[in-house]
Amino acid sequence: xxxxxxxLKYTGKIKEVGFGAKGDVIVGGEDSYPFxxxxxxxxxxxxxxxxxxxxxxxxxxxxxxxxxxxxINDPVAWALSNVSKYGADMIALQLAGTDPNGxxxxxxxxxxLARKVADAVSVPVIVYGSGNVEKDADVLKKVAEACExxxxxxxxxxxxxxxxxxxxxIGYKQLVAATTPIDINLAKQLNILLENLGVSADRMxxxxxxxxxxxxxxxxxxxxxxxxxxxxxQMDDQLRRPIICDLGKEAWKCKEARGADPDVKFGDPARRxxxxxxxxxxxxxxxxxDILVMRHPDSVALVRKYVDLMMN
Amino acid sequence: MALTGIEIFKKLPKTNCKDxxxxxxxxxxxxxxxxxxxxxxxxxxxxxxxxxLSASSVPPIRQFSIGTGxxxxxxxxxxxxxxxxxxxxxKPPIALLITTDMTDxxxxxxxxxxxxxxxxxxxxxxxxxxxALKDTxxxxxxxxxxxxxxxxxxxxxxxxxxxxxxxxxxxxxxLQDEKPLLCSVTPDNAEEMIPLLKESGCPVVAxxxxxxxLCSLVExxxxxxxxxxxxxxxxxxxxxxxxxxxxxxxxxxRKAFRPFGYPTITFPCEMTDDPAMEILIAATLAxxxxxxxxxxxxxxxxxxxxxLSRMNIFTDPQRxxxxxxxxYPIGEPDENSPVLITTNFSLTYFIVAGEIESARVPAWxxxxxxxxxxxxxxxxxGKFTPDLISDFVKRTGIESKVARKALTIPGYTAxxxxxxxxxLKGWEILVGPREASHIPAYLKNYGSS
Ligand code: SF4
Numbered sequence: 001x002x003x004x005x006x007x008l009k010y011t012g013k014i015k016e017v018g019f020g021a022k023g024d025v026i027v028g029g030e031d032s033y034p035f036x037x038x039x040x041x042x043x044x045x046x047x048x049x050x051x052x053x054x055x056x057x058x059x060x061x062x063x064x065x066x067x068x069x070x071x072i073n074d075p076v077a078w079a080l081s082n083v084s085k086y087g088a089d090m091i092a093l094q095l096a097g098t099d100p101n102g103x104x105x106x107x108x109x110x111x112x113l114a115r116k117v118a119d120a121v122s123v124p125v126i127v128y129g130s131g132n133v134e135k136d137a138d139v140l141k142k143v144a145e146a147c148e149x150x151x152x153x154x155x156x157x158x159x160x161x162x163x164x165x166x167x168x169x170i171g172y173k174q175l176v177a178a179t180t181p182i183d184i185n186l187a188k189q190l191n192i193l194l195e196n197l198g199v200s201a202d203r204m205x206x207x208x209x210x211x212x213x214x215x216x217x218x219x220x221x222x223x224x225x226x227x228x229x230x231x232x233x234q235m236d237d238q239l240r241r242p243i244i245c246d247l248g249k250e251a252w253k254c255k256e257a258r259g260a261d262p263d264v265k266f267g268d269p270a271r272r273x274x275x276x277x278x279x280x281x282x283x284x285x286x287x288x289x290d291i292l293v294m295r296h297p298d299s300v301a302l303v304r305k306y307v308d309l310m311m312n
Numbered sequence: 313m314a315l316t317g318i319e320i321f322k323k324l325p326k327t328n329c330k331d332x333x334x335x336x337x338x339x340x341x342x343x344x345x346x347x348x349x350x351x352x353x354x355x356x357x358x359x360x361x362x363x364x365l366s367a368s369s370v371p372p373i374r375q376f377s378i379g380t381g382x383x384x385x386x387x388x389x390x391x392x393x394x395x396x397x398x399x400x401x402x403k404p405p406i407a408l409l410i411t412t413d414m415t416d417x418x419x420x421x422x423x424x425x426x427x428x429x430x431x432x433x434x435x436x437x438x439x440x441x442x443x444a445l446k447d448t449x450x451x452x453x454x455x456x457x458x459x460x461x462x463x464x465x466x467x468x469x470x471x472x473x474x475x476x477x478x479x480x481x482x483x484x485x486x487l488q489d490e491k492p493l494l495c496s497v498t499p500d501n502a503e504e505m506i507p508l509l510k511e512s513g514c515p516v517v518a519x520x521x522x523x524x525x526l527c528s529l530v531e532x533x534x535x536x537x538x539x540x541x542x543x544x545x546x547x548x549x550x551x552x553x554x555x556x557x558x559x560x561x562x563x564x565x566r567k568a569f570r571p572f573g574y575p576t577i578t579f580p581c582e583m584t585d586d587p588a589m590e591i592l593i594a595a596t597l598a599x600x601x602x603x604x605x606x607x608x609x610x611x612x613x614x615x616x617x618x619x620l621s622r623m624n625i626f627t628d629p630q631r632x633x634x635x636x637x638x639x640y641p642i643g644e645p646d647e648n649s650p651v652l653i654t655t656n657f658s659l660t661y662f663i664v665a666g667e668i669e670s671a672r673v674p675a676w677x678x679x680x681x682x683x684x685x686x687x688x689x690x691x692x693x694g695k696f697t698p699d700l701i702s703d704f705v706k707r708t709g710i711e712s713k714v715a716r717k718a719l720t721i722p723g724y725t726a727x728x729x730x731x732x733x734x735x736l737k738g739w740e741i742l743v744g745p746r747e748a749s750h751i752p753a754y755l756k757n758y759g760s761s
Contacts, residue, residue, distance in 0.1 A: 003523035003569070006562050038555045059749055101724065101746050160692075181689070182633075214433065214620035215666075216659040218627050222396040229394070253749060254663075255670050256616070265428045267612025275591060279617040282592050283624070286599055306592045309550040309584075 007039040008032070012232045014043060014240050014290075015202050017175065019090065019124035021150050027205070027290050028242035033228060034288050035310045046285060046307050048300050049090035049126050049293045050082040051248045054105065054113055055097030061258045063270040067297050075113060076120045083121050086297040092126040093117050094249070098139045099130035107139040111146035118150040126153040126177070126293065128246065133160035144168035153177055155207055155244070159190060166197050177244055179207040182219045184226050184239075191238045205242045205291065212250040213280045220245075224287035245284045248295035251277035278302045285310075315365070317345040323361040324354065331355055347371030347391055373564045374574050375402065376540045378442070378493050378515055379469025385441050387542070387603045388575035393561055396629050402575075403626035404598050406618070407442035407471055409581045409608040410462060412454045419458070423465035425610040431619065433666075438619035440468070444495075444581075444606045445483070447474035456482035463487065471495055471517075471606065477504055484512045493517060493604075495577075496544060499529050506536050515540035517577055522546060523559065530571040542604060543576045548583050550593055557601040575603025587614055595621040634684030635661040639708050643674030647715040650675045650758050652744060652751075653701065654722055655682035655690045663748045671752035676713065680704045687722045698728050702736040711738075720744040720754075 013031040018024060027047055032040020052075045056065070071078040075093065082088040093114055097105040118125045127143050129136035140154050141164055155177025157165045162178070169176050176199050180186040187206055194204055208224055211217040224243060230236035251257055257276045259269035266272060277299040281292050285307070294300050321341035332353040334340040343349045344365075351357065351365055375389030385405040392398045410422050423443075431438040443466055447455040455474055462470070463486070470492040472483040480494055491512070496519035497505040509516050518533060518541050520526040526545050533541055545556040560576055563569035580593040587609035594605050595618050609615065635656045642665060643649075654664050656679045668675050680701065682690035690696035705711075705719065717739045721729060723746030733741045745754050 003527050003563065003572075005523075005559060006566065035551075035554060036558065037551070038559075181686075211659060212663075213617060214624065215662055216624075216633075217621075218395075218624040218629065219633060219659075221624065222394075222629050225394050226396055253747075255666055255749070258749065265431070265612045266616055267614065269613070271588075271611075272613035272616065275588060275614055275617045276620075278588070278592060279595050279621050282595050283599060283621055286596060302588055302592065305589060309589070309593075310554065310596075312551065 005038065008036075008233070010040055010232045011235055012237075012240055014231060014242055016044065017202055017205060017242055019047075019151065019153065019175065021118075021124075023151055025090075025124050030290075031232065033232065034286055037311070042311065044290075045311070046289070047089040047291045048303065049092040049124075049291055050086060050088035050297075050300060051092050051094055051293060051295045052078045052082065052117065053094045053096055054110065055103050057096070057102075059258070061252060061269075061273050063259060063273050064252050064295055066270075076116050079117050079121050082297075083123055086300060088123060088300070090124045090126055090291070091117060091121050092128060092246075092293045094128050095139060095143075096130055098132075098135055100132055100135050102130070107135075107142040110139050111142035114143045114152070115146040115150075118147050118152055124153070125150060126155070126244075126291075128155050128177075128293075131156055131158075133158055137161040137164040140165045141168040144172045144174045147174060148172040151175065153205065153244070155179055156246075157190075157194070159186070162190065162194060163197065166194055166199050169203075170198050176204040177207045178204050178241075179209060182209045182211065182216075182223050184223050184230065187223075187227060188230075188236070188238045191241065195238075201237075201241070205244045206239070207244050207246060210245045210247045210250050210280075210284065212254045213276050213283070214256070215250075215254055217280060217283060221283055221287045224284070224289070228288040242290035243288050244291040244293065245281075245289040246293045247280050247284060248277065248293055251280045251299075252295055274298045274302070278306075282306060315345065317342040320344050320365060323357075323365055325356045325358075327356065329356065348375075348389070370570075370573070372568060372573055373561075374539065374541070376515065378405075378491070378540075380490055383441075383468050385469055390561070390575075390601075391565070393565060395625060399628045399630060400626050402603075403622050404575075404602050404605050405441035405469075406594070406598070406622070407444040407604060407606045408440050408610055409444045409446060409606055410458070411446040411448045412451065412458050413448045419461060420465065422610050423462065425612075426466055426468065429610075429612055429615050431616060433623070436623060438616075438623055440615065440619075442471060442493075442604070443468050444471040444473060447472075447476060447479045450474065450476040450479060452476060452478040452482040455479040456486050459483045459486045469493070471604075477501065477508070480505075481508060484508070484514060491515065493542065495519075497529070497533065499525055502529065502532055506533070506538070509533075509538055510536065515542065517542045517544050519544035519546060523556075527571040530574070534571075541574045543572065543574050544578075545576070548579065550583060550596070553578055553583070554596065554600060557597060561601040576601065577604040577606065578602040579606045581606050581608035587611065591615075591618050594618055598622045599625045633658045634681075635679050637679050637681040637704070639710055639713075640665065640677040640679055641674075642668045642677055643672070645674040645676050647713065649673075649714070650720060650755060651678065651710060651714060651718065652676070652720040653678040653680060653705070655680055655685055655687050655696055657682070657684050657686040657690075660686050660748075664751065667748045667751040668755065671755040673752075673755040673758065675755065676710060678705065678708055678710060678719075687724050691725050691728075696725065698732040698735045701728075701732060705736055705739070716740075718742055722746070
């Protein structure tokens with residue numbers, strides 16, 4: 001018997017979304033499963049957005065603080081160094097400090113910071129709120145306004161706050177990260193609601209919600225695979241969107257990454273968190289991620305090299 | 313095409329003699345239809361029935377075990393390309409490489425690392441599963457000595473890797489009836505290898521470069537009635553290896569292409585010199601279709617994340633995202649231990665239970681049925697309300713287990729504490745941290761609150 005390569009026929013293609021102030025940084029456009037280059041095109045390829053925080057909690061792993069020690073209290077400087085030192089494709093500003101259960105920073109202050117960061121860097125910018133729907137509705141509306149002209153991606157835009165936030169995103173021409181809790185039907189439904197509201201299909205991405213490695217990542221993995229199958233071979237137009245995975249905070253939140261475990265079998269605590277973040281990124285890429293939001297420069301460098309090996 | 317269990321049943325002797333290990337012919341037929349067993353387990357099936365059934369009774373990817381006793385591993389047996397379609401069945405064993413050119417100290421260090429790196433997590437045990445021994449110098453005496461030493465140091469099933477027939481013979485002789493996985497039979501050495509395989513009954517890695525060469529090699533082996541075959545399609549470049557893994561899995565499942573109906577093996581240890589990259593490659597191939605993965609990195613900070621990723625991918629996706637409600641004792645709590653409550657979203661449970669464990673403060677964790685919602689969602693959906701919480705706490709019977717009736721609720725629901733004190737009579741309500749990561753600090757100060 002001789003063997004013939006089996007090439008799957010894809011019927012769909014992921015929408016291309018233009019990022020950055022000029023909209024010329026393309027995300028998406030693939031027409032096959034992730035890295036199945038023997039039968040399709042990878043589109044624009046993987047983009048890595050490096051995190052910058054408005055405020056860093058004091059429970060961060062020492063290994064995650066170390067590379068940023070000199071900039072950690074200055075988000076603008078942090079963003080600049082992520083671009084110049086580590087070659088970040090994008091900057092993801094995390095407005096964790098706006099959480100009403102935390103520092104509760106006000107919407108104006110947060111929006112002003114977002115504008116400063118967006119003005120400082122040349123790469124595309126993503127701005128994420130705290131995830132608290134009431135507060136995000138206020139904060140992200142103001143961020144959209146303040147960042148007019150910068151075409152930033154704003155998220156998480158959820159079922160509870162999409163009306164307020166999406167309206168501003170349309171008005172001030174920002175991109176929308178449609179975020180749903182690890183559920184393909186909810187993801188589709190939110191995309192439809194957003195389109196009905198007037199967000200065009202090439203102005204949004206799907207954030208499927210990311211579980212941590214060893215803490216539910218398998219759910220995210222399968223939902224993403226199902227989203228891609230629906231989009232590429234099952235004619236589901238509403239799911240043909242690029243996928244963003246906000247994984248840095250999930251990877252570094254778990255107790256193993258925070259690194260206090262003294263047991264030698266867990267190895268070097270400084271390297272462990274980096275590997276947890278990198279392995280998380282790899283599984284998400286295999287499941288279909290287009291944008292990875294990551295924290296540690298060493299994990300980022302590793303994942304970049306990995307993508308290169310997968311592609312070339 | 314595949315027959316249903318009932319269709320198969322009609323062709324069986326219907327005596328329910330149990331010789332196949334199943335209670336009835338029907339049970340055996342069902343298992344056969346699901347591709348879990350092979351027809352030759354029934355010694356009584358007629359020749360005509362055998363011929364009719366053989367096409368449908370072979371599982372698309374052969375499943376067999378390597379090694380003996382408790383540490384034996386099962387490989388193959390997969391029936392889907394995407395885990396949500398059903399589930400992945402046999403997590404690929406991960407083998408740690410040991411070579412003849414390593415020093416005694418290195419070899420002992422690796423054996424010790426394998427023993428050491430065993431991780432318990434929410435009911436599952438994560439660990440390495442095999443040892444791969446490589447004869448770098450093609451020297452049968454050195455190889456036999458390495459096999460002997462490794463067997464003394466470690467009881468895991470072995471892969472014997474050598475390009476030298478004498479070395480493989482020596483290894484097999486050293487391990488007696490263990491049936492290690494021999495690596496490899498190739499188009500060049502097949503004539504010589506086949507007799508050794510037939511005589512020893514060992515499973516074997518069939519290695520050939522490219523699909524067609526591999527296909528002919530496997531056909532040669534099956535013509536010699538060898539069955540326990542592991543496929544190595546030759547590439548050591550990630551992009552190509554990935555393609556081969558996808559193609560082989562697809563051919564077996566979609567086309568029932570018999571020569572590729574076997575588990576595969578991949579060698580991240582031969583694909584990069586960087587241990588961190590090796591782990592990313594191994595995680596990729598464990599997720600995308602490799603049946604066995606051989607690594608050379610033995611550092612806990614690398615191996616642990618790899619084992620976590622494999623655990624995630626091989627978890628049954630039909631497992632609900634909800635944990636059974638009830639009382640979960642963590643550590644060995646007594647009547648003075650703290651009582652905490654959260655919802656039955658699996659991730660919430662894993663994270664909270666993990667943090668309590670790492671605090672090393674024994675506690676009672678109450679998991680309340682909130683239809684699998686997380687705390688915030690459950691609260692906003694009206695499933696984590698003072699009334700419902702009070703009912704649930706009373707029903708669990710926790711009151712008879714503790715002297716100090718104090719209930720710690722998630723920080724995100726602080727605003728219900730007043731109302732909860734009114735509805736849950738006799739209990740003191742404490743507000744815990746919002747983030748699970750702050751639980752250890754909270755519990756350590758608990759005694760003083
Ligand atoms: S061995 Fe054969 S005849 Fe006996 S119970 Fe099993 S299937 Fe039936």
